[in-house]
Amino acid sequence: MEVVFKEFPWVAVLILLPLLGGIVCFLFSGIAKFTGLMTVFFTALSVLGLGWQIFDNGVYRHAVGGWGAPLGIDLYADGLSLLMLAATAFVALGVSVYSAGYFERGYSTRFWPIWLFLLGALNALFLTADIFNLYVTLELMGLAAVALAGLAGGKNALTGAMRYLLATLLGSLVYLLGVALLYHGFGTVDITLLAQRAEASPVIWAAFGLIAAGLMLKTALFPLHFWLPPAHGSAPPPVSALLSALVVKASFYILLRLWLEIFGPLVSNTDVSTLFGLLGAAAILWGSVQALRQTRLKLMIAYSTVAQIGYLFLAFPLATAAGVAAWSAAMYLAFSHALAKAAMFLAAGNMLRFGGHDRISDLDRVVQRLPLAAAAFALAGMSIMGLPPSGGFIGKWLMLEVAIKQGRWEIVIVMILGGLLAAAYIFKVLGHTFTQAPSPHESKAVPASMEWSALLLAIAAVLLGFLAIPVLSLLNIGNPFGISEVTP
Amino acid sequence: MTLIDYLSTILLIAGALFFLAGTLGLLRFPDIYTRLHALTKADNVGLGLIVIGLALQSESLASAGKLILIWLLVMFAGASVSNLIASGALQRGIRLWKR
C-alpha cells in the first residue's frame, strides 16, 4: 500500500485530472456541479499524496515524454511548489463548495469548466521547470481568469475584465520576450540548466528586466496595480477569491523561482532588491490607505490585496543577508493571505447576497443576522492584520524578526504601519456590522454551504498559526531558498 | 543557359511587368471599379506568366501541377472577391467614374 502511494503519479493527476474534469463538466452540463466538486476534492487529495511522496523521497523530477531537458520539458516539485499547491488546494476546496451554492443554473454550467481549467493551469504552473511552458500555463491561467472575471456581465464587471485582460496579455508578452532572449542567449528554457549556463551579461539584464516587469504587472505590484481593484472588486465573489488568493500569487511564484534560481545570483542584487523592497513598501502604504478610503466592501478587500502583495516584496531586501528566513516568512505570508483573503471575499459575498449590496456603511447588524459571515470576516481579518495566533501573525512575526536582526528599521516601521492601517480598515467594517442602518433592508437567505465554506477557510487561516514548524519544514524540502544564501 | 531557361526568364520578366502595371493602375486609377480592373490584370495574367515561367523550371510534374493549381485558385478567388467588392461598392452608391 505504502509503495503504491509513494510511486503513484500524483503530479500527473494534479495536472490532468482538473483538465479532464473540466472537459466532462463541459460535455455534460447536467452533472457539472457534481463533477466539479469531485474533481476538486480528488485534486486536493493528490496534493496530500504528492506531499507524502516528496517528504519521503525528496524533490520530484519528471521528464515529460522521457526526453529530459533541454530538449523536452521537465516537471519539478519541491517544498516551494508543494506550498503553492497546498494553498491552491485549500482555496479551491473552499471556493468550490461556496460556488456550488452561489452560482445559479445558467452560470453554473459556464463556471465549472472554466474554473477547472484554471485549476489545472495553476497546478501545471507550480509544477513545471521550463520557462516557455510557464508562458503557456500563464496564458491558460490568464484567459481562464478573465473569462471568470467577466462571468456576471454588467458594465463594471466587463470593464474590470477588459482592463485585466489587457494587463495580463501585456504581462505575458513582455515575459515571453524575456524567455526568447534567455533561450537565444543560453540555448535552453529549462530553469536548472539556465541556472548552470547563465552568466552576467546584457542578455541576463534585459531578460531579467522584461520578465520582472511582465510578472510585476501580473502580480499587481505597485505602481502596476491599476487593473487589480476594478477586476477583483467587480467579479463574482468566489471568482474574486480565486483571483486574489491564487492567480496573483502564481505570477509572484514565478518571479521568486526565477530570481532564486537564475537572476538573484547574477544580477548585482542589492540595488534591485532595494527597488523591490521600496515598491513593496509603497504598495503596503498606498494599498492600505486606499482600502481605508473605500466605501464598497469588495473594493476595500481588493485594495487590501494590493497592500498584502507588498509584504511579499519586502522579503527581497531582507533575503540578501538571510535568504531562507526571509523567503520562508514571505511564503508563509503568501499561504495565510491566500486562505484569509479567499475567506474574506467569500464572507463579503455572503453579505452581498444577504443585503443585496456591499456598501460598508450600510451593513446593518450583519453580526446578528448573519453571524457566521461576520465571524468569517473577523477571523480572516485577524490574519490579514497579523494578530496572534493567526497564520498572518506568524508570517509577519518571522519577517519582523529578520528585519530587526538586520537592523532594517525602515522595514519594521512600514510593516507596523501596514498592520495598523489594516486594523483600521477591518475594524471599520466590523464596526458597521454592529450598527443598525437608518432604514432596515430586505434580506435574502444565504445557503449554509456558502456560510460554512467561508468560515472554515477563515478558521484554517487562523489555525495555520499553530502549524509553523511542520509547514516550514515542508517548505524547505529540496532547499528552494538555499541558492541565494550569501556565505560570509 | 538552355532554351527553357531563356523562355522562363522572359515569362517571369513579362509577369513582373504586368504586376508593375497593375500596381501602378491600383495607385493611379480614378475610382474603385477601374482599380479593380487594373488589379485583375496583375492577378490573372501576371501571376499566370510567372507560374508558367516557374513551372518550366520545376523538377516534377507534381510541383508544376501545384503551381498551376495556385494560379487557378487565385484567379477563382480574385474574380469572386472583385465581384463582391464591386457589387458592394455599387450598393453603397459609389458612382462610376466618368471623364
Next chain:
Amino acid sequence: MYFYALIGVGLFSVGLYALINYAHLLRKILALNVMGSGIFLILIALAKRTGETQPDVVPHAMVITGIVVAVSATALALTLMLKLAAETGRAELSEKDRD
C-alpha cells in the same frame, strides 16, 4: 539575420507605444498583436544562427504555439470589447465609467 531581429524589436516598441497611447480597444488589440509578431520575429530570426543551412526549429514550434495563443486571446478580447460597447456605447475604457 540580425536585421530581422532588430525589426522585431521595432515592432515590439511600436506596438507598445500604440497600446499605451490610444484609447480605442480595437487599436489596443491590434497593438498587442503587432507586439506579439515582433517577439516572434526575434525568436525566429535568432534561430538562424546555427552556422548551418538548417535553422534551429525549437523556436519555430514555440512561435506556432504563440500564434495560436494570440488568436485565442484576440478572440476573447474582441468579444469582451463588443460586450463592453453594447453596455456603454463606446469601445473604450475610461476612469469615469466606474462608480
Next chain:
Amino acid sequence: METLTLLALSFDALLNLSLLYLAWILLNCEDLLKAIVLFVAFGLLMALAWVRLDAPDVALAEAAIGAGLTGALLLTALAKLRVIETNKGTTQQLKQDSENFQTLHYMTPLALLLVAIGLGYVVFSMPPISAGLSNDVATNMGNSGVSHSVTAVLLNFRGYDTLLEMFVLLVSLLGVWSFGSTTSQHETTPGPVLDTLTRRLVPVLILVAAYLLWVGAHAPGGAFQAGSVLAAAGVLLLLMGWRPGGYLSTLPFRLILVAGPGLFAITAALLYLLKGQLLAFPVEYAGIIIFALETTATLSIAVILAALFLSEPPHSDKEHI
C-alpha cells in the same frame, strides 16, 4: 552569385522596412477599417518574412491564422461595433488614452525609444553562432515517429506545451460563450457569386486541410495549419448565412470541440499508466499516435476557430433550465 546575394539583401531590407512602416501606419491611422486591412497585409508580409527566415511552418500558420482568421475576426468585430455605435448614436475618433500617462505624454515615446535601443543592443550582443537545440533535435529525430522536425518538436519533444495550448484555445471559446451573445443574429442571403465561391471552395479547402495534416509528418504542415484552413471553410459557410443553431449545444458537436485536447490528455494519462512517463510515445507506435492526435486536434482546432468567428453561444441555457 554576388548579385544574387545583393538582390536577396535588398529584398530583405525592403521587406523589413515595409513591415515596420506598415505596423506604424496601421497603428496610427485614423480609420479602423483601414487599420485592419493593413493588419492583414502586415500578416501576409510577416508570412513572407517567415519564408525568408526558413520557417515555412510558421509562414503557413501565420498566413492562415495570423493574417486570415485574425483578420476575419477583426473585421466582423468592427462591423458589429459599427452596428452597436449606430444604435447607440456614438461615434469615435482617433483619440489618445487620456487615462494613461497623461503627464508622461512626451516621456512615453522617449522611454520606449530607450527600451528599443537597449533591446537592439542586447540582440546584437548575442553570440553570432549558437546551435540552440538543433543538435538535440537532430539526434533524437529517429525516435520521434515523424520525419519533419517542427512536427517532432510540437507533438513529441515539447508535446506537453501543445497539450496545454489546446486547452488555451478551448478556454477562449468557453470565455467567448460565457460573455453571451454580442449582436442580434441577422440572416444574410448570399449573392450568386459568394454562393458559387463557397460551393466550389469549401471542398477544395477540406482537401487542402487533409493534405496539410497528412504532409505534416514529413514536410511543413500539421494540425494547426490544417485546422485553420478547415476553419476557413467554416468561416465561408458562416459568411454564407449558414447558422448551426441547435447543433452547437448537441453532445456530438461538443465532443468534436473537446476531442483534440481530450484525446491528448487521455493519451498522456494512459501512457503514464503503461510506461510510467507522461506523453512518452513508444518509438514503434509514435508515428501513428502522433497522427491520431493531430487528426483529432485538426478537427477541434477547426471547429473551435470557426465557433470563435461565429462567437454566438449555443442555446444551452434554454435546454437546461
